[in-house]
Amino acid sequence: MSGTTLTGPLLTFRHGVHPEEYKELSxxxxxxxxxxxxxxxxxxxxxxxxxxxxxxREGQYVxxxxxxxxxxxxxxxxxxxxxxxxxxxxxxxDHPNGQMLPAIRIKTDPFSNQRFIPQPPIPPEQIPVADFxxxxxxxxxxxxxxxxxxxxxxxxxxxxxQCRYLMMNGCECEPFLTCDHRVMVEFADELxxxxxxxxxxxxxxxxxxxxxxxxxxxxxxxREKAAHSPMPIEVVPLQVKYPQGAEKMMITAILGEEVxxxxxxxxxxxxxxxxxxxxxxxxxxRQGMPLIERVLTVTGPAVRRPTNVLVPLGTPxxxxxxxCGGITEDAVxxxxxxxxxxxxxxSLDVPVVKGISGILALTDEEVQDIxxxxxxxxxxxxxACPLFLNPARMGLLARKGLWEExxxxxxxxxxxxxxxxxxxxSGIPLVQSFRVGKAMIREKKAREK
Amino acid sequence: MVDxxxxxxxxxxxxxxxxxxxxxxxxxxxxxxxxxxVAFYYFGLSALLVSMxxxxxxxxxxxxxxxxxxxxxxxxDGSALITGLLLALTLPPGFPLWMAFLGGVIAIGMGKxxxxxxxxNTFNPALVGRAxxxxxxxxxxxxxxxxxxxxxxxxxxxxxxxxxxxxxxDAISAATPLSRMKFDHAPTDLFxxxxxxxxxxxxxxxGLLLALxxxxxxxxxxxxxxxxxxILLTVAxxxxxxxxxxxLRYPSPPFMLLAGGLLLGAVYMATDLVTSPLTPKGxxxxxxxxxxxxxxxxxxxxxPEGVMYAILLMNAVAPLINRFTKTRVYGHS
Numbered sequence: 180m181s182g183t184t185l186t187g188p189l190l191t192f193r194h195g196v197h198p199e200e201y202k203e204l205s206x207x208x209x210x211x212x213x214x215x216x217x218x219x220x221x222x223x224x225x226x227x228x229x230x231x232x233x234x235x236r237e238g239q240y241v242x243x244x245x246x247x248x249x250x251x252x253x254x255x256x257x258x259x260x261x262x263x264x265x266x267x268x269x270x271x272x273d274h275p276n277g278q279m280l281p282a283i284r285i286k287t288d289p290f291s292n293q294r295f296i297p298q299p300p301i302p303p304e305q306i307p308v309a310d311f312x313x314x315x316x317x318x319x320x321x322x323x324x325x326x327x328x329x330x331x332x333x334x335x336x337x338x339x340x341q342c343r344y345l346m347m348n349g350c351e352c353e354p355f356l357t358c359d360h361r362v363m364v365e366f367a368d369e370l371x372x373x374x375x376x377x378x379x380x381x382x383x384x385x386x387x388x389x390x391x392x393x394x395x396x397x398x399x400x401x402r403e404k405a406a407h408s409p410m411p412i413e414v415v416p417l418q419v420k421y422p423q424g425a426e427k428m429m430i431t432a433i434l435g436e437e438v439x440x441x442x443x444x445x446x447x448x449x450x451x452x453x454x455x456x457x458x459x460x461x462x463x464x465r466q467g468m469p470l471i472e473r474v475l476t477v478t479g480p481a482v483r484r485p486t487n488v489l490v491p492l493g494t495p496x497x498x499x500x501x502x503c504g505g506i507t508e509d510a511v512x513x514x515x516x517x518x519x520x521x522x523x524x525x526s527l528d529v530p531v532v533k534g535i536s537g538i539l540a541l542t543d544e545e546v547q548d549i550x551x552x553x554x555x556x557x558x559x560x561x562x563a564c565p566l567f568l569n570p571a572r573m574g575l576l577a578r579k580g581l582w583e584e585x586x587x588x589x590x591x592x593x594x595x596x597x598x599x600x601x602x603x604x605s606g607i608p609l610v611q612s613f614r615v616g617k618a619m620i621r622e623k624k625a626r627e628k
Numbered sequence: 629m630v631d632x633x634x635x636x637x638x639x640x641x642x643x644x645x646x647x648x649x650x651x652x653x654x655x656x657x658x659x660x661x662x663x664x665x666v667a668f669y670y671f672g673l674s675a676l677l678v679s680m681x682x683x684x685x686x687x688x689x690x691x692x693x694x695x696x697x698x699x700x701x702x703x704x705d706g707s708a709l710i711t712g713l714l715l716a717l718t719l720p721p722g723f724p725l726w727m728a729f730l731g732g733v734i735a736i737g738m739g740k741x742x743x744x745x746x747x748x749n750t751f752n753p754a755l756v757g758r759a760x761x762x763x764x765x766x767x768x769x770x771x772x773x774x775x776x777x778x779x780x781x782x783x784x785x786x787x788x789x790x791x792x793x794x795x796x797x798d799a800i801s802a803a804t805p806l807s808r809m810k811f812d813h814a815p816t817d818l819f820x821x822x823x824x825x826x827x828x829x830x831x832x833x834x835g836l837l838l839a840l841x842x843x844x845x846x847x848x849x850x851x852x853x854x855x856x857x858x859i860l861l862t863v864a865x866x867x868x869x870x871x872x873x874x875x876l877r878y879p880s881p882p883f884m885l886l887a888g889g890l891l892l893g894a895v896y897m898a899t900d901l902v903t904s905p906l907t908p909k910g911x912x913x914x915x916x917x918x919x920x921x922x923x924x925x926x927x928x929x930x931x932p933e934g935v936m937y938a939i940l941l942m943n944a945v946a947p948l949i950n951r952f953t954k955t956r957v958y959g960h961s
Contacts (some may be wrong), residue, residue: 561908602647
């Protein structure tokens with residue numbers, strides 16, 4: 180590899196799995212900008228929390244970067260036009276999550292040059308924390324790692340709490356995905372700048388940039404940038420292991436400390452953010468550019484030209500895939516996100532939304548149809564589970580519908596990384612049965628209230 | 629563009645480890661092959677005949693029972709073959725073939741099928757078959773042969789007709805190292821125990837090979853290493869206490885480890901995935917329990933050997949151990 184020091188024992192968490200990475204398909208491909216298409220569809224719900232409320236009318240002309248929907252309540256974010264164009268419809272459209280949900284449809288202005296007009300920078304030193312929080316909310320910034328949790332909620336440190344460590348999550352432990360990798364390599368300056376903005380308001384003692392050791396170029400570049408920064412930044416290469424990028428696993432790897440059950444990273448003094456999110460933060464504060472586009476990885480053996488693409492939000496996935504050469508005939512699964520926690524798609528006629536980190540097309544070479552056998556109690560799932568749960572036993576309980584017993588075994592702690600299902604030699608859909616179990620337990624609790 | 633009707637829908641994860649249950653079973657089968665080669669080397673044709681009979685009983689029963697309820701049969705998962713192989717390894721070389729076959733039928737029928745098939749049984753099926761044979765044919769199963777000798781001749785009562793014990797073809801029967809120790813206080817040369825040059829069941833005599841197989845299985849993570857380690861440590865320590873008290877009366881720890889079926893049991897029987905505890909802590913409790921029972925039975929029991937009953941007894945406790953050894957979950961103190 181390159182001249183970075185990635186030898187010696189690397190930090191990590193206990194347990195976990197080593198799926199094949201498949202990152203070489205796209206990890207050396209520089210980010211390409213997706214050309215503008217004719218029409219964009221922007222669901223009002225692209226984040227966790229209340230859907231945004233449209234502030235435009237049908238027929239209204241909007242400029243690229245203009246606010247088209249405003250947040251409703253605190254756990255909600257704004258939404259902006261990705262192009263200059265005309266609002267043609269506000270109504271129900273297909274959402275990547277499978278539902279029909281309210282969205283704003285914009286027809287691109289064919290005569291516009293689509294230049295974003297930079298806004299005057301917002302100097303962090305001159306605004307109070309409250310303004311920072313509302314700015315992030317208005318900018319529509321959410322966690323770009325996949326969860327799409329509103330960033331301003333995360334950045335709001337409650338009274339009496341202190342964030343001692345800021346962690347930039349560049350692990351990208353899902354196989355296939357390389358968008359964070361490319362963002363770290365190509366937007367290193369923006370990442371360091373965004374880190375500085377956040378640091379100004381949070382005031383952490385120490386900043387870690389955590390990167391799985393399979394991205395030595397990102398480690399090298401960020402180490403160099405960090406060396407020239409006045410901030411206490413440490414770039415930490417972590418062992419390549421799934422799910423290294425899960426918040427809790429990353430914190431444990433770096434600090435050797437566990438996040439107590441049911442608590443947040445902030446309870447151990449940590450704030451974790453995806454690297455792409457921090458780049459978006461910098462772009463908003465320096466150029467006034469809200470979150471109107473994101474980088475995603477279009478890859479998989481069934482994609483003709485695996486690529487990392489910078490895509491305006493609302494672009495139809497079909498257009499994105501066509502830009503990457505299209506999908507070959509032998510595709511059997513099309514996924515949004517990584518293969519471990521991603522979501523299957525039946526149709527490409529849905530728009531790109533904020534939380535989508537990749538479009539994957541897999542063949543039956545990678546997705547094997549697994550024959551299901553009875554549990555043989557081999558214990559491999561126990562050795563895979565990063566939370567030291569007992570998936571085998573919980574799986575047997577789920578089969579019998581014994582939800583309460585599952586709760587006693589702490590199934591509610593499970594964050595569905597699917598390492599157990601990945602290793603199960605009997606092909607038992609363990610994580611799926613935990614999703615069902617968790618839903619049943621929550622439903623029961625809601626009824627009792 | 630791809631035809632959407634060719635796309636399928638399923639839940640994550642979409643990648644899967646290459647290991648599958650049949651692959652695990654077959655890999656265990658391959659590790660047993662060297663053990664059979666050694667059995668063949670010492671006991672000749674008889675080793676082959678007894679094994680074929682026990683395996684035949686297992687496979688036929690598995691086939692007959694699984695065929696009506698599944699498409700094809702469950703023979704392909706390899707677990708019935710393992711049961712047959714393991715049962716064969718616990719039988720004396722001169723054992724009547726029809727009894728070995730019957731043992732196989734019982735092992736699969738009573739040991740596995742009636743519980744609901746693969747993964748559902750409480751007791752190790754091979755040992756259920758062995759326990760049945762011990763109860764039904766106590767003489768035949770304790771009639772031992774010296775190794776080597778007539779290589780291509782069926783030994784002992786191999787060819788006895790069904791429901792007859794038959795008469796031994798020749799009279800070279802011999803006591804096992806454990807019974808010589810128990811009843812005559814006569815130890816056996818440890819070197820012979822290590823290489824297998826002694827009387828005993830087909831697969832139990834060669835300590836060295838079993839130890840190597842154990843290391844391989846543990847390295848490949850096909851067995852839980854804690855189980856053999858805890859069994860062997862417990863037996864060594866517990867018997868060392870007795871040996872320290874009276875070295876003339878009690879067997880030495882190395883002898884205890886190498887003689888009889890301890891290594892075979894610790895490596896292949898107690899580690900049966902289905903019938904041993906899941907949790908790491910549970911595996912230690914399970915192994916320590918087996919170790920204690922082995923020494924108790926060998927030293928105070930009426931039988932010279934106690935590995936089979938020790939494992940079966942602990943099999944019965946395994947579900948309870950599973951229930952009470954909870955794993956410490958991340959983020960809970």
